[in-house]
Amino acid sequence: MKIEHIAVWTHDLEKLRAFYEKYFGARANDKYINPKKGFASYFLSFDEGCRLEIMQMPGIPNSENDVYKQFTGLVxxxxxxxxxxxxxxxxxxxxxxxxxxxxxxxxxxxxxxxxxxxxxxxxxxxxxx
The missing domain is CATH 3.10.180.10 (2,3-Dihydroxybiphenyl 1,2-Dioxygenase, domain 1)
Structure with a gap:
């Protein structure tokens, strides 16, 4: 088994894509759009290992986790x-x-x-x- 990808929600898909491309050499696939749901995503690939899926959709709330503290779940x-x-x-x-x-x-x-x-x-x- 291997981890195939990890996904994160964002409110600014293009900004997050550009960040990972610029600093970490990520390569994005063609943008996927589901107009019915207002969903859009990219899969970001790196030289090796698992991919990162970044996703955007209206109605997804901001995280209430404090970025400076640890919490359960993916940190x-x-x-x-x-x-x-x-x-x-x-x-x-x-x-x-x-x-x-x-x-x-x-x-x-x-x-x-x-x-x-x-x-x-x-x-x-x-x-x-």
């Missing part, structure tokens, strides 16, 4: 850069472009080198080596 996902140097570089690029870094680059107790940033919707992304 973050990790994107691997391949090196510590790239973790540091990408973290600084994102910070410089105004994205919030909520976890500075560090080696965790279980041996991962990572930082944690918030995407435009406040989703936590671990940037790992």
């Amino acid at each position: 973050h996902f990790a994107l691997s850069t391949g090196s510590k140097v790239e973790v540091d570089r990408l973290t600084e690029v994102l910070r410089g472009d105004g994205y919030e870094v909520v976890g500075e680059p560090r080696t965790t107790g279980d041996g991962y080198y990572e930082s944690v940033v918030l995407d435009p919707d406040g989703n936590r992304i671990e940037i790992t080596e």
